[in-house]
Amino acid sequence: MGVTIKQIAEIAGVSRGTVDRALNNRGNVNSEVEKRIKAIADKLGYRPNKAGKALVTRRNPMKIGVIMPSPKRTDYFEKVNLGVQLAHDEFKDFGIEVIVKFTKGFDLENQLKLIDELYSEHKINAMSLAAVNDTQVAEKITYLTEQNIPVVTFNTDVDDSKRVCFVGNDYIKAGRTAGELMGVLIGGEGKIAIVGGVYSAKSHKHRVKGFLDVIQEFYPKMQVMNIAEAFDDDIISYTYTKELFAKDTSLTALYLASAGVYGACRALKELNLQGKVKVICFDDTPGIEELLLDRTIAFTICQEPIKQGYEPIKILADILLNDTYPQSEYNYTQIIIKNRESI
Amino acid sequence: MGVTIKQIAEIAGVSRGTVDRALNNRGNVNSEVEKRIKAIADKLGYRPNKAGKALVTRRNPMKIGVIMPSPKRTDYFEKVNLGVQLAHDEFKDFGIEVIVKFTKGFDLENQLKLIDELYSEHKINAMSLAAVNDTQVAEKITYLTEQNIPVVTFNTDVDDSKRVCFVGNDYIKAGRTAGELMGVLIGGEGKIAIVGGVYSAKSHKHRVKGFLDVIQEFYPKMQVMNIAEAFDDDIISYTYTKELFAKDTSLTALYLASAGVYGACRALKELNLQGKVKVICFDDTPGIEELLLDRTIAFTICQEPIKQGYEPIKILADILLNDTYPQSEYNYTQIIIKNRESI
DNA sequence: TTGAAAGCGCTACCAG
DNA sequence: CTGGTAGCGCTTTCAA
Numbered sequence A, B: 001m002g003v004t005i006k007q008i009a010e011i012a013g014v015s016r017g018t019v020d021r022a023l024n025n026r027g028n029v030n031s032e033v034e035k036r037i038k039a040i041a042d043k044l045g046y047r048p049n050k051a052g053k054a055l056v057t058r059r060n061p062m063k064i065g066v067i068m069p070s071p072k073r074t075d076y077f078e079k080v081n082l083g084v085q086l087a088h089d090e091f092k093d094f095g096i097e098v099i100v101k102f103t104k105g106f107d108l109e110n111q112l113k114l115i116d117e118l119y120s121e122h123k124i125n126a127m128s129l130a131a132v133n134d135t136q137v138a139e140k141i142t143y144l145t146e147q148n149i150p151v152v153t154f155n156t157d158v159d160d161s162k163r164v165c166f167v168g169n170d171y172i173k174a175g176r177t178a179g180e181l182m183g184v185l186i187g188g189e190g191k192i193a194i195v196g197g198v199y200s201a202k203s204h205k206h207r208v209k210g211f212l213d214v215i216q217e218f219y220p221k222m223q224v225m226n227i228a229e230a231f232d233d234d235i236i237s238y239t240y241t242k243e244l245f246a247k248d249t250s251l252t253a254l255y256l257a258s259a260g261v262y263g264a265c266r267a268l269k270e271l272n273l274q275g276k277v278k279v280i281c282f283d284d285t286p287g288i289e290e291l292l293l294d295r296t297i298a299f300t301i302c303q304e305p306i307k308q309g310y311e312p313i314k315i316l317a318d319i320l321l322n323d324t325y326p327q328s329e330y331n332y333t334q335i336i337i338k339n340r341e342s343i
Numbered sequence C: 001t002t003g004a005a006a007g008c009g010c011t012a013c014c015a016g
Numbered sequence D: 001c002t003g004g005t006a007g008c009g010c011t012t013t014c015a016a
Helices: A005-012 A018-024 A031-042 A048-058 A076-094 A108-120 A135-146 A171-185 A201-217 A235-249 A261-270 A288-294 A305-322 B006-011 B017-023 B029-045 B051-059 B076-094 B108-119 B136-148 B171-185 B203-217 B234-247 B261-271 B286-293 B305-322
Strands: A062-069 A094-104 A126-127 A151-156 A165-168 A190-196 A222-229 A251-256 A278-282 A299-303 A330-332 A337-338 B062-069 B095-101 B128-131 B151-154 B164-170 B190-196 B221-229 B251-256 B278-282 B300-301 B330-332 B337-338
Touching: A005 A018, A005 A031, A005 A048, A005 A062, A005 A135, A018 A031, A031 A076, A031 B251, A048 A076, A048 A108, A048 A305, A048 B076, A062 A076, A062 A305, A076 A094, A076 A305, A076 B051, A094 A108, A108 A126, A108 A135, A108 B221, A135 A190, A151 A305, A165 A305, A171 A201, A171 A251, A171 A278, A171 B171, A190 A201, A222 B337, A235 A251, A235 A261, A261 A278, A261 A288, A278 B337, A288 B171, A288 B221, A330 A337, B006 B017, B006 B029, B017 B029, B017 B171, B051 B076, B051 B095, B062 B076, B062 B108, B062 B305, B076 B095, B095 B305, B108 B136, B128 B305, B136 B151, B164 B305, B171 B203, B171 B251, B171 B261, B171 B278, B171 B300, B190 B234, B203 B221, B221 B234, B234 B251, B234 B261, B234 B305, B251 B261, B261 B278
Parallel strands: A062 A094, A062 A126, A126 A151, A151 A165, A165 A330, A190 A222, A190 A251, A251 A278, A278 A299, A337 B337, B062 B095, B062 B128, B128 B151, B151 B164, B164 B330, B190 B221, B190 B251, B251 B278, B278 B300
Antiparallel strands: A299 A337, B300 B337
16 A cells, blocks of 8 residues: 555654644755655555545644625526535544525625634635635735635636635636527527526626627628527516517527526417527536426526535545645536437 | 534533434434434535545545546547546545546447456456446446445436436437437438437447438428448448438438548548538547538537546536436436537 | 454554 | 653454
8 A cells, every 4th residue: 555654654664743843844854854855655655545634634623714695596506516515524524614604696785794703714725716806806816825814716707816716617618518509409500599597696797798799700691680698587587588478589509608597488478489599508406397298398408506516525625635626717517418318 | 504413412511423313314313312413414504514424434445446438549539538637626625536448340249348347456446437338337327326336327328127216318319419410401302311320239229210300390391311330430421321312312311320421421531522511420530520611511419428438527526425316217418419610 | 252463554642 | 962751532452
């Protein structure tokens, strides 16, 4: 099996304490000795044993704070939260505690307050959050990072912060995927309406951009007629969709770039356009599954929500326990096209 | 944090050794005392600490044997092997060793020999394999299980064995997904050819069955003209496809139910049918990505190969270390439709 | 049938 | 600057 500190100590002719101090750069060790110890460790491929470390960490547990929109409001975050709980379970034996705070949607003030709370009151050692893309959030993240509190963003990223990495979809790519899919779905020809979420959310903006890019590059006969913000709200998307498709009967397709799917589909059904107007949307909730089964929606594009909850905590645990940082600052989850048979 | 054996011992007024024996049913403990200890543990929600156990296991490491087709032959299994290595990495600090043996394709004799080898020579404590669906394999698996060596199958399952569970696609469902996708792709109308792999592989057979089922249920105007076995061989699939599409020019679609994708596509290109004949295939290799990009293939359906390597080992480690068995005997990986933009 | 003690790998602490 | 020791939770062994 692997080499241990004890073995290295024997070979180097010093005590385990000295090896520990040397390898972890804790200071108080002769630089000659330190060099020798490190050389031996290197040669033998020393890797600290996780179980051994865990037992020690347990005496002084570390806390990871998580901030995300409340699962009560969008089904989507229920799955994210499941991932958080799975990670919590997996790492609690390693002396890692997880504290979850929910915000109402992507409310900025709320998020700022919770970051402060986790930092000042809970004394967290690391943080994972579905970030509002705002400079104030970015500044707080950078501040935490400087206090030696690593931060990972998930689901939606923030610009210009010192976060360790982002876990979630490449939303431009997701939008492009939708565009290409729409091209195939309507035979490269037709008039399309787009109902999006909130433009202040980077992810929603990118999903629209990617979609438009593909149409421009490859599908000259496809025409995007309308783009609207529905703020992830079913009533707004219902009202807008109903009005739009009632007025313009030449529309053949609908691209739903975020939540509010149920409202839009309800409108189509009431107009008897179900199945006639081709619909592509995102994510995978019980409501959406039903709409796939009755052929109101042709495809939905998913993004591994459970992983989005799980992975940031795994990454942070790896940093806290093993001082191991991820390779890339982008940890993209898969873009998963689903149809009525693959859900 | 969690309760420990030590705390339970104090409360019960006995030694840690006694608590250990009681909770793990090792015998040699007064039944009254045992009952009392178990009651306390239950009430306090005792869960053994993984790190603590790991350190002990390490003294007498456990071995998990893995058998799968060599990655040299199909690119697909390179990714599976990556998953195996990831799991190996993750669990080696817990005293778990992983021994991998490669077979040539799905050769029965080869697989039987390797099972024996892992059992007799390597004295494995658990096994994970991409099973050949044969009664002899099933019998060996059942034998191992009776020797207290749990077995998990992945990628393709075996009938009537005592394996703990299967990790991989629901291939009927994957076939149905392909059928529905084809329906959308060719507008519910057209003549289709199918080139499959080996009918003795359960997964390949099911992919064809699911496909045919959906067409029969929902697409009366789609017609399957030919079904062939290409034995995962590019030359055979090339020859067959070329001959077929040269002869019958009314064919509009091709369903490739397993490997041999490159050969078939090469044939289409030579016949100048690239992009005209709609192609759906499985899995995600560099070759397939290229064919998606140049629009020879419309969709490919993937099955989480990395997870297929990783998950069985995680499940087996959980059994060996924590005596925890999976909920279901089917641990299905996701069915992931990809187009040229989402790869 | 039970308890006491050692030891897995690691870190923290104290004494020198 | 260094060594020794204790202790995290668990299992194992030996002695009683």
